[in-house]
Amino acid sequence: MRRRGAAIGVVAAAVALYAYVVARQDWWAAALARLFPSLPEAVFPSATVADLVLQHLQIVLISSALTILVGLPLGIWVTRPSGRDFRALVATAVDFGQTFPPVAVLALVMPLLGFGLWPAIVALSLYGLFPVVSNTVAGLEAVSPAVLDAARGMGMGRWRILATVELPLAARVIMAGIRTSVIINIGTATVAAAVGAGGLGSPIYSGISLQNGAWVLEGAAAAALLAVLADAVLAQVERAVSPLS
Amino acid sequence: MIRLENVTKRYDGTTAVDGLTLEVAAGEVCVLIGASGCGKTTTLRMINRLIEPTSGTILVDERDVMDRSPEELRRSMGYVIQSVGLFPHITVADNILTVPKLLGWDRERMDIRARDLLQLVGLDPGEYGGKYPRQLSGGEAQRVGVARALAADPPVLLMDEPFGAVDPLTRERLQAEFARIQRELRKTVVFVTHDVDEAIRLADRIAVMRDGRLQQYDTPERILDHPANTFVHDFMGSDRALKRLGRVQVDSVMRTDVPVAADGRSPDAIARAAACSESRFVYLVDPQRRLEGWFDCRALELEGSAETAITNVDWREVSVHPDASLKEALSRMLGLGFRSISVVDETGVLLGVVGLDDIEETMTDSDAYIAPASAGVNETGEAEA
Numbered sequence: 211m212r213r214r215g216a217a218i219g220v221v222a223a224a225v226a227l228y229a230y231v232v233a234r235q236d237w238w239a240a241a242l243a244r245l246f247p248s249l250p251e252a253v254f255p256s257a258t259v260a261d262l263v264l265q266h267l268q269i270v271l272i273s274s275a276l277t278i279l280v281g282l283p284l285g286i287w288v289t290r291p292s293g294r295d296f297r298a299l300v301a302t303a304v305d306f307g308q309t310f311p312p313v314a315v316l317a318l319v320m321p322l323l324g325f326g327l328w329p330a331i332v333a334l335s336l337y338g339l340f341p342v343v344s345n346t347v348a349g350l351e352a353v354s355p356a357v358l359d360a361a362r363g364m365g366m367g368r369w370r371i372l373a374t375v376e377l378p379l380a381a382r383v384i385m386a387g388i389r390t391s392v393i394i395n396i397g398t399a400t401v402a403a404a405v406g407a408g409g410l411g412s413p414i415y416s417g418i419s420l421q422n423g424a425w426v427l428e429g430a431a432a433a434a435l436l437a438v439l440a441d442a443v444l445a446q447v448e449r450a451v452s453p454l455s
Numbered sequence: 456m457i458r459l460e461n462v463t464k465r466y467d468g469t470t471a472v473d474g475l476t477l478e479v480a481a482g483e484v485c486v487l488i489g490a491s492g493c494g495k496t497t498t499l500r501m502i503n504r505l506i507e508p509t510s511g512t513i514l515v516d517e518r519d520v521m522d523r524s525p526e527e528l529r530r531s532m533g534y535v536i537q538s539v540g541l542f543p544h545i546t547v548a549d550n551i552l553t554v555p556k557l558l559g560w561d562r563e564r565m566d567i568r569a570r571d572l573l574q575l576v577g578l579d580p581g582e583y584g585g586k587y588p589r590q591l592s593g594g595e596a597q598r599v600g601v602a603r604a605l606a607a608d609p610p611v612l613l614m615d616e617p618f619g620a621v622d623p624l625t626r627e628r629l630q631a632e633f634a635r636i637q638r639e640l641r642k643t644v645v646f647v648t649h650d651v652d653e654a655i656r657l658a659d660r661i662a663v664m665r666d667g668r669l670q671q672y673d674t675p676e677r678i679l680d681h682p683a684n685t686f687v688h689d690f691m692g693s694d695r696a697l698k699r700l701g702r703v704q705v706d707s708v709m710r711t712d713v714p715v716a717a718d719g720r721s722p723d724a725i726a727r728a729a730a731c732s733e734s735r736f737v738y739l740v741d742p743q744r745r746l747e748g749w750f751d752c753r754a755l756e757l758e759g760s761a762e763t764a765i766t767n768v769d770w771r772e773v774s775v776h777p778d779a780s781l782k783e784a785l786s787r788m789l790g791l792g793f794r795s796i797s798v799v800d801e802t803g804v805l806l807g808v809v810g811l812d813d814i815e816e817t818m819t820d821s822d823a824y825i826a827p828a829s830a831g832v833n834e835t836g837e838a839e840a
Contacts, residue, residue, distance in 0.1 A: 360540030365529030453544030
């Protein structure tokens with residue numbers, strides 16, 4: 211218990227430190243200028259790092275929320291008697307969603323949803339579905355048949371068994387799937403800049419087209435640190451929901 | 456009271472249960488027995504609608520189970536399974552209170568109930584209430600499983616090979632405790648097993664099944680003495696006389712008027728104190744009446760030395776519990792080479808003695824004889840088969 215508290219403290223401190231560093235635009239300007247002395251403009255001029263991180267977080271949070279909102283019920287449904295027949299179909303579809311490059315999804319969705327935030331959200335949500343659905347299915351199927359038989363035999367209803375037995379027992383595995391999905395999403399969300407949705411992809415894309423390595427580094431470093439941090443935060447959540455800890 | 460009327464369960468192509476008619480009187484233990492695949496578990500699971508019959512009627516207290524909601528029906532029946540199925544993410548106490556929680560009992564009543572039930576199944580409430588299932592041994596887990604089934608005091612108990620997954624020693628103990636609890640609570644029990652000894656020990660009536668059909672339904676004594684057909688005869692085994700001893704508890708035949716002498720004095724003092732006229736052995740006990748050994752009067756006669764006539768023992772190794780069956784007692788005697796064995800409680804206090812002659816007497820009381828096949832009572836007419 212004490213070690214858990216200490217771990218949460220360390221993670222909270224890391225989050226605070228990241229927020230502070232991101233807010234110090236002058237640090238970024240100074241550091242990038244030193245690393246790339248030949249470039250006239252070493253820091254991305256259109257938006258501060260803090261704004262870019264906030265945009266990025268917005269894209270990630272909305273798309274991950276959608277992924278969970280769709281993926282969790284989908285995973286539950288295909289393990290129920292009513293949805294069992296669709297299990298293979300859903301698995302294939304979700305699998306396909308992840309193998310299909312998000313940039314291509316963006317290109318396909320743009321004619322329908324136009325330019326901006328929403329095509330990016332759709333593409334990212336589909337892309338992150340696979341770990342959520344597959345872990346939900348795996349977690350629910352790992353619940354011992356004896357436990358389910360006892361639950362039914364004692365007169366628990368189907369929804370009650372799901373809510374008080376199956377989901378708590380599967381929580382850790384499901385959370386691990388969500389964690390993987392969110393981490394992938396943070397990296398992949400940089401493509402959102404390609405359709406003008408902003409985020410940490412913006413300095414990367416601009417840097418590539420204008421051959422400004424400093425901007426690429428600025429976006430990539432902020433995104434990578436964000437992913438590491440999110441991983442640590444979600445690892446704590448995963449431990450907190452674990453039924454047997 | 457439970458009544459099955461012409462109940463059949465068919466899966467595509469196979470018939471698991473075929474026209475079964477069976478009545479379990481209130482307060483009785485009905486043991487369904489047969490080889491695997493004989494339909495005994497299917498029968499059990501049809502009573503609480505975990506499986507729905509293809510045809511036929513199942514009545515519990517004169518009410519058709521199909522007229523009740525499955526959830527409400529199941530909450531009125533305790534359910535115990537071989538693999539226990541405790542919820543691993545909640546405590547032992549919360550596991551036990553599963554059904555009371557479904558029924559919406561208040562917290563105080565539930566706390567008292569959990570404590571009482573742990574005590575009933577022989578687990579210390581203070582120690583076990585807050586434990587998690589993974590911290591329990593197999594025997595402890597099954598005790599909790601039984602406590603959970605009894606939680607809301609259901610009149611009916613359905614038990615599917617409840618003691619099948621524990622070691623033989625633990626199984627014996629759990630059987631003895633189940634017998635004790637059942638004497639106290641008088642539930643209507645349907646109990647599935649493939650263990651003939653277990654059936655004989657616990658049943659008021661045994662239903663022998665084969666290929667989904669009832670072969671014989673009768674008391675253990677009559678099934679042993681008058682098997683309805685060769686299948687029942689063979690299934691019960693050739694050691695039927697021995698098996699019948701499994702029905703009798705040691706405490707019902709033991710002699711309690713045992714001559715004792717307090718130990719701890721010199722051999723000669725014991726020899727003088729021992730009332731050798733009464734019987735060959737005088738048992739030596741400590742001030743708490745715990746067994747410490749015995750004094751052999753014949754050895755004294757033959758050898759004249761009080762010292763060689765005394766045997767000091769560890770009571771754990773040379774005694775049986777009053778809940779043990781005569782079969783167990785006989786087996787212990789044969790193993791030790793004794794003609795009698797002392798009966799002691801959990802703490803070693805001497806309660807009595809049971810001898811080979813007592814066992815012989817029990818056996819001659821109901822002399823084993825194998826009846827012609829038609830003599831068996833059988834409700835489906837299988838006897839003529």
